[in-house]
Amino acid sequence: MSLKYALLGFLNHSSMTGYDLKQHFDRSVRHFWSANLSQMYPTLSQMEKDGLLTMEVENQEKHPPRKVYRITGAGRRELKQWLAEPIGLPSLRIPFLVKVFFGGCLEKEEIIALLKDHLSRHRALMDRYLQIRKEIMEHPESKGMEKEFFFGNLTLGVGIKIEQAWIDWLEESVANIEEMNESGVRGGVLTDQRG
Amino acid sequence: MSLKYALLGFLNHSSMTGYDLKQHFDRSVRHFWSANLSQMYPTLSQMEKDGLLTMEVENQEKHPPRKVYRITGAGRRELKQWLAEPIGLPSLRIPFLVKVFFGGCLEKEEIIALLKDHLSRHRALMDRYLQIRKEIMEHPESKGMEKEFFFGNLTLGVGIKIEQAWIDWLEESVANIEEMNESGVRGGVLTDQRG
DNA sequence: CAAAACATGTAACGCGTTACATGATTTC
């Protein structure tokens, strides 16, 4: 239930609606946390019931009424407490590695195609991260916003390192498997197990 | 629903029970896929209904009867088809990075403690991976088991690279934040937002 | 005129975890 704390984190910075929060998620933490509006709305109203937030309705002429959420003292306390306590590593589920693990069932061309496809996906993601970093760096507001940008940029940093790790590994693996082909291991590692 | 395909992958290698499959999961793919028995049993019986597996009961004197699952032709076909088709990147959810992102709400000592705690967790995981790799390499059977070990070792490789990326980033980040402390950014980046 | 932005929700489904339920045998 980190969604709750991510919401508290943004609302600690400023009060806003569920819709606004969705924008913030998509613009700043999408690389390690995503959220749907259909999950956020019920979560916000539950948090209000729990006393972590208050809600005020702002009527509008040209749009449906906005529900502006504001963090309470209890909300701030719960946020700070959660932030400070250590947390374990999340358990991973990477379907792509399931495919690689059972790569012995595929033809060499198929496994190489699989690796190259994934390589292009990771390169695209890396490009996006580098673009975001560039924008952060060039952002004129960043001079007065050190607080907000410093940690955001830090989390982007680990994303970039991890993407680089994937890219390196995929490039090496493709080379590795292609090489085998020529040096006579044929019929060995890359033959499929059965039909 | 990659669990289904992981089960097919192991059963393609040899027929076995749910309990046996659990051992295989824990011994070979735990670093990127974990599974509970309580999820595997219903999945296996569903797969049998779908014609991907057949099941034979082996009665035992000293233990409850074993249900041995065997992959069918249809199962093999479905496995091979799934393995060959490309797959997108999984969406990440890393609660730890939520904490770092809102690190501005914490005292500098708290955020450093958080980072150091995570660093020790990643180092421990790295040690486990290196230990597994060492065991694979030293394993005498590996000479006749190239097929089985090659791809397993490959998936371990990306785990090691990613752990190294985390370790490097965490070490740099700790140094980064500790350094700030001394060079006068005090009261800037690391002051908390509010109470 | 179509699409995107603004603004809110509910319901069903999928997948995974945890707790509950049972019980013999082997190892420390």
Next chain:
DNA sequence: GAAATCATGTAACGCGTTACATGTTTTG
């Protein structure tokens, strides 16, 4: 005598996704 291993499951719960439901205004 306690814990781990062998061997099977069910039920409840948590969290996330997708589809459904509604309607105006602004932008292209």
